[in-house]
Amino acid sequence: MTIYDISEKAGVSIATVSRVLNGSSSVSDKTKKKVLDVIQQCGYTPNAFARGLGLNTMKTIGIMCADSSDLYLAKGIYHIEQKLRSNGYDSILCCTGYGLDTKAASINLLITKKVDGIILVGSNFIYETEEENRYIIDAAKQVPLMLLNADLDAPNVYSVMSDDYTSMYNAALKMIRSGVKDILYFYNSTSYSGIRKLAGYRAAMEEKHLLSDERLVQFYPGSHEDVCAMIGHLKGLQESGLVFHGVIASDDTLALAALKYARNMHYRVPEEFSVLGYNNSMLAVCCDPELTSIDNKLETLCQHLITTLMGVLGGNEMPKKTIFSGEIIERGTTR
Amino acid sequence: MTIYDISEKAGVSIATVSRVLNGSSSVSDKTKKKVLDVIQQCGYTPNAFARGLGLNTMKTIGIMCADSSDLYLAKGIYHIEQKLRSNGYDSILCCTGYGLDTKAASINLLITKKVDGIILVGSNFIYETEEENRYIIDAAKQVPLMLLNADLDAPNVYSVMSDDYTSMYNAALKMIRSGVKDILYFYNSTSYSGIRKLAGYRAAMEEKHLLSDERLVQFYPGSHEDVCAMIGHLKGLQESGLVFHGVIASDDTLALAALKYARNMHYRVPEEFSVLGYNNSMLAVCCDPELTSIDNKLETLCQHLITTLMGVLGGNEMPKKTIFSGEIIERGTTR
DNA sequence: TTGAAAGCGCTAACAC
DNA sequence: GTGTTAGCGCTTTCAA
Secondary structure (H helix, E strand, O other): OOHHHHHHHHOOOHHHHHHHHHOOOOOOHHHHHHHHHHHHHHOOOOOHHHHHHHHOOOOEEEEEEOOOOOHHHHHHHHHHHHHHHHOOOEEEEEEOOOOHHHHHHHHHHHHHOOOOEEEEEOHHHOOOOHHHHHHHHHHOOOOOEEEEOOOOOOOOEEEEEEOHHHHHHHHHHHHHHOOOOOEEEEEOOOOHHHHHHHHHHHHHHHHOOOOOOHHHEEEOOOOOOOHHHHHHHHHHHHHOOOOOOEEEEOOHHHHHHHHHHHHHOOOOOOOOOEEEEEOOOHHHHOOOOOOEEEEOOHHHHHHHHHHHHHHHHOOOOOOOEEEEOOEEEOOOOOO | OOHHHHHHHHOOOHHHHHHHHHOOOOOOHHHHHHHHHHHHHHOOOOOHHHHHHHHOOOOEEEEEEOOOOOHHHHHHHHHHHHHHHHOOOEEEEEEOOOOHHHHHHHHHHHHHOOOOEEEEEOHHHOOOOHHHHHHHHHHOOOOOEEEEOOOOOOOOEEEEEEOHHHHHHHHHHHHHHOOOOOEEEEEOOOOHHHHHHHHHHHHHHHHOOOOOOHHHEEEOOOOOOOHHHHHHHHHHHHHOOOOOOEEEEOOHHHHHHHHHHHHHOOOOOOOOOEEEEEOOOHHHHOOOOOOEEEEOOHHHHHHHHHHHHHHHHOOOOOOOEEEEOOEEEOOOOOO
């Protein structure tokens, strides 16, 4: 069933059918109805390829994420997909994994698919050297590139992010003021936002001259989901003689592990041990006591990102960088 | 950059370029190399639309799920996307929400996009009446339809699922044998798999003549993420006089709520109160004590689903229905 | 082994 | 308001 069949059955030209299909220019109500009737009756739907061929757009946005089963990224994808759809765009999802080579391959694949834009969900796409980020810079020559929670200065690359540095700085300061001095920072990502968070913690601790022992900054290298291993990591630290009565974690899972560690050590939480998480995910209310966590306004970020992308696609001048501030959601693991 | 440019630069016809591009038929090694060189040098990639127009396939599979931020569905999407990619297929993701109308709209949209197949992730796509399932049956006339964790008998529809009934039946029996008699069933979905799970619980309880009070079967109608509301639901039950010392939940989140309820009531777990979850998700190891949960082998299901889909796409005869059995992962909330 | 040319289904510029 | 027609970039006969 093609536009030719419809035009024939309706007794008009293909151009007229195309016009009613696209709601464009002037078609008399009568012919319009006639065509619509035939279309309805035949259950005809236009061929997206042919349309794309001519227009050179599929109204499709590529979404890349390292791992769609990550709680935080999954939520981001969800919001983005929804908002895209409500703007008349579809999405192609690419789960790239964490390797640079597969990321580069994925981004090229999306471009091959003629997506109208690409959204990079999560800060792990940005590396430290320009060389490593070249795959993004190059891709941006072809389509607009949107970064969620990351930052890269390059033409046609737009960043929307949460102010992780300030959020962490404020949260750390708050915990210090609550009386906890020996606060361990527990993180598992050296992505852009990971580095910013750590810097926030560092600034607060150093300001108060509390970062006496570099072991207070702890990188956890294991699996993102292996809570046991995280607990083991903290246990090892404790056994090696490091003393800490507070943990600030770069994400809720790590914080949860810290909470389980505290329970294991028979610390009373929050009286003797404080824990702070990040992302304010579902996990935060799944434990007992519930986790104090930083909410980085994911949905707001996504909304803004899509608005910006739509603007760019519409040919408008749009802000290259937008920063929202986070918020500490106080629950039972801090005083 | 088109095939014409390449053909010109290489001094051959577009047909020849097309041939080397598709590795088809016989091209002399010399011309092949020449063409390949030019392609490389120009960084040319073929236009997917034009190709699709002719071939009428995009090597793309549509993935539908109600909510990609659901822990379980997200994991399923992740595995599916990975395995699809390793088979040379891309995926378009559609988060449909839970309404029938939006599901039908999404499935049509995917067909419009000329996907080669559609995967429905999660059992909430199947309804009770054939009328409601018509949108699937109709879609299957155009492309193969794969169901993950659901079941529907129709031409060109293939189902891969976990044996939820038996898993629940066994788990319930086990809990009964451990000495818990008043077991509440706590569920939030009347999807196909939701119904099967409930039936498994029912069968075990009735076999032991333990289902005296219909209030032991409790549907929770609220948000999937609102743990507080779930706890509230159980509290309300208790206050209304219902006595129960065990909870079997249709998913880990509900089980987690039950665990928090138990703690709230100062029951000792598992000595005085047992809890069983479903999905063996990350949540199971996030609480204290850790949750006994049923693992339904999601990755295996996904692997099999993709294998089947590839077979169907390759024109082979494939099993219409495949059932795997689940496994109880014992942790700290059952004796 | 290669080239010429006819589509694939649609949009949009241009004529009427 | 409506029809004609030239592409869009590629695959695939059919000839050579």
